[in-house]
Amino acid sequence: MSEEKKSLNFIEQIIEEDLSKGLDKSKLRFRFPPEPNGYLHIGHAASICLNFGLGQSYNAPVNLRFDDTNPTKEEQEYVDAIKQDIKWLGFEWAEELYSSDYFQQLYDWAILLIKKNKAYVDDQSSDEIAVQKGTPTQVGSNSPFRDRSVEENLALFEKMKNGNFEEGSHVLRAKIDMSSTNMLMRDPIIYRVLKKSHHRTGNDWNIYPMYDWTHGESDYIEQISHSICTLEFKNHRELYNWFLDQVYDDNNLRPKQREFARRNLSYTVMSKRKLLQLVEEGLVNGWDDPRMPTISGLRRRGYTPKSIRDFSETAGIAKRDNVTDIALLEFHIKSELNKITPRVMAVLDPVKVVITNYPENKEEILIAENNPEDENAGTREIPFSREIYIEKEDFREQANKKFFRLKLDKEVRLKNAYIIKANSVVKDENGEINEIHCTYDKDSKSGSGSEASKRKVKGTIHWVSIEHAVQAEVRLYDRLFTDEAPDSHKDKDFKEFINPYSLKIIKNAYVEPSLKSAKIGERFQFQRLGYFNVDDDSKTEHLVFNRTVPLRDSWAKMEQKK
Ligand code: ATP
Ligand code: MG
Numbered sequence: 409m410s411e412e413k414k415s416l417n418f419i420e421q422i423i424e425e426d427l428s429k430g431l432d433k434s435k436l437r438f439r440f441p442p443e444p445n446g447y448l449h450i451g452h453a454a455s456i457c458l459n460f461g462l463g464q465s466y467n468a469p470v471n472l473r474f475d476d477t478n479p480t481k482e483e484q485e486y487v488d489a490i491k492q493d494i495k496w497l498g499f500e501w502a503e504e505l506y507s508s509d510y511f512q513q514l515y516d517w518a519i520l521l522i523k524k525n526k527a528y529v530d531d532q533s534s535d536e537i538a539v540q541k542g543t544p545t546q547v548g549s550n551s552p553f554r555d556r557s558v559e560e561n562l563a564l565f566e567k568m569k570n571g572n573f574e575e576g577s578h579v580l581r582a583k584i585d586m587s588s589t590n591m592l593m594r595d596p597i598i599y600r601v602l603k604k605s606h607h608r609t610g611n612d613w614n615i616y617p618m619y620d621w622t623h624g625e626s627d628y629i630e631q632i633s634h635s636i637c638t639l640e641f642k643n644h645r646e647l648y649n650w651f652l653d654q655v656y657d658d659n660n661l662r663p664k665q666r667e668f669a670r671r672n673l674s675y676t677v678m679s680k681r682k683l684l685q686l687v688e689e690g691l692v693n694g695w696d697d698p699r700m701p702t703i704s705g706l707r708r709r710g711y712t713p714k715s716i717r718d719f720s721e722t723a724g725i726a727k728r729d730n731v732t733d734i735a736l737l738e739f740h741i742k743s744e745l746n747k748i749t750p751r752v753m754a755v756l757d758p759v760k761v762v763i764t765n766y767p768e769n770k771e772e773i774l775i776a777e778n779n780p781e782d783e784n785a786g787t788r789e790i791p792f793s794r795e796i797y798i799e800k801e802d803f804r805e806q807a808n809k810k811f812f813r814l815k816l817d818k819e820v821r822l823k824n825a826y827i828i829k830a831n832s833v834v835k836d837e838n839g840e841i842n843e844i845h846c847t848y849d850k851d852s853k854s855g856s857g858s859e860a861s862k863r864k865v866k867g868t869i870h871w872v873s874i875e876h877a878v879q880a881e882v883r884l885y886d887r888l889f890t891d892e893a894p895d896s897h898k899d900k901d902f903k904e905f906i907n908p909y910s911l912k913i914i915k916n917a918y919v920e921p922s923l924k925s926a927k928i929g930e931r932f933q934f935q936r937l938g939y940f941n942v943d944d945d946s947k948t949e950h951l952v953f954n955r956t957v958p959l960r961d962s963w964a965k966m967e968q969k970k
């Protein structure tokens with residue numbers, strides 16, 4: 409048992425403790441509360457995996473609650489995208505709920521606060537209110553409107569609601585303590601006038617509740633046992649509890665807010681506001697651009713739900729802020745794709761090879777294993793002929809002993825095929841190599857069992873038969889930012905660190921003919937090049953592949969060095 413306990417994260421430990429103190433297990437209930445003001449990112453995945461993971465471990469319901477109290481930034485498009493992403497990650501919510509469904513209840517409770525003399529309407533501007541707030545080292549001062557009568561407050565709040573006041577002219581504030589050491593307790597605003605149409609409630613409301621007032625009370629309405637949020641809300645916990653105190657009835661469960669560290673990832677930014685800037689300024693091609701750290705970007709890039717869940721699990725839940733290396737995410741997608749993807753051959757930067765002793769009109773069909781990691785993956789046919797493409801960088805006229813690819817007068821094995829030897833090159837007027845002339849050892853066919861087939865040569869390279877190859881577009885991605893923490897620089901905007909080479913488009917790549925019928929979303933290992941998937945832009949007559957991740961494993965190397 410103690411073994412098992414050790415692996416619990418600190419949130420699970422808190423829950424275990426609550427259960428041991430008598431909390432009924434059937435009362436456990438969680439929620440994931442996104443604001444529909446953008447697409448979900450890999451940071452949200454941490455919260456999703458945590459909350460829905462708790463739901464699974466304790467067999468407890470997890471609500472999806474849209475925290476939609478700010479009509480200026482929220483849209484139905486985002487609601488739809490968020491739902492799609494959570495489902496794709498493999499999770500099911502118990503109920504789909506909206507904070508806006510509670511607008512009436514929140515309003516009624518605000519009236520209650522006024523009646524208890526715990527809230528008042530303030531006629532001051534936000535600047536005046538800010539000045540009176542004081543500073544962390546200096547207490548605030550009371551608003552001149554703080555001691556209004558209950559009747560006057562009720563009348564003014566009603567007018568706010570009815571749209572009789574302009575935006576910014578009046579707010580409703582909780583009457584707490586202008587000298588509290590916690591600045592958030594200094595009479596926080598609970599309602600503001602906002603004459604905006606809401607994506608669900610239309611023009612029903614001229615006032616909208618603030619986050620703090622909404623969040624805790626929504627947790628209470630839904631009877632969420634553990635309301636898990638990120639560390640920046642730690643200071644809000646006192647206010648969360650104060651608001652709960654105002655409505656709590658001890659026949660009900662009292663929600664508990666607990667905080668964990670946000671997931672940060674190196675070489676990217678993780679804030680919807682910043683990601684929106686990239687989209688709006690055209691610095692990326694939309695929210696699902698494969699370079700984006702969004703769930704939809706990762707999906708389009710070829711990531712699997714499992715790789716993201718595994719990453720979230722390994723990266724863990726922390727109490728302190730930290731940055732997770734993006735190589736860990738890459739490690740997880742590589743380990744999974746290694747197990748599940750068929751191997752194929754593609755040449756991204758082709759140079760022509762002519763096998764001079766291979767008969768001119770001959771073609772033969774070679775048989776290759778689809779996936780050596782999976783014995784059930786079967787085999788496929790690859791055509792071979794006299795003229796093939798190999799990668800330019802796999803050939804050098806001269807090279808030192810460490811170059812295990814093709815060079816003049818030396819041999820190399822063509823993957824799944826024969827051993828060839830380079831004899832001469834044909835160059836154009838600029839000295840560029842147009843053709844490499846080779847001869848092949850006709851007895852060296854891979855898997856034929858002959859003596860020659862077992863001959864050891866140092867290198868193996870990939871290739872495609874020119875006559876049979878299919879032309880394709882291949883998109884190679886690099887990090888979107890050149891800096892490890894692009895938004896950590898005080899004097900520089902994060903966009904200054906955008907990597908100008910984050911996308912490289914290759915129009916004239918060639919893939920083996922078995923890929924002709926590849927469908928959008930299908931994943932492959934292009935041997936020696938990396939893992940690729942078929943992009944959403946792909947068409948039968950114009951295949952488009954994304955490189956999900958190269959083969960090189962930087963994470964494993966880093967771990968070894970430690
Ligand atoms: P952003 O700054 O990207 O807009 P947010 O916190 O405002 O993030 P919400 O939609 O309010 O985004 O977040 C929904 C839930 O996801 C919240 O509980 C929030 O704490 C959590 N969350 C958001 N970003 C991260 C992150 N980087 N790591 C872990 N959890 C996160
Ligand atoms: Mg937010």
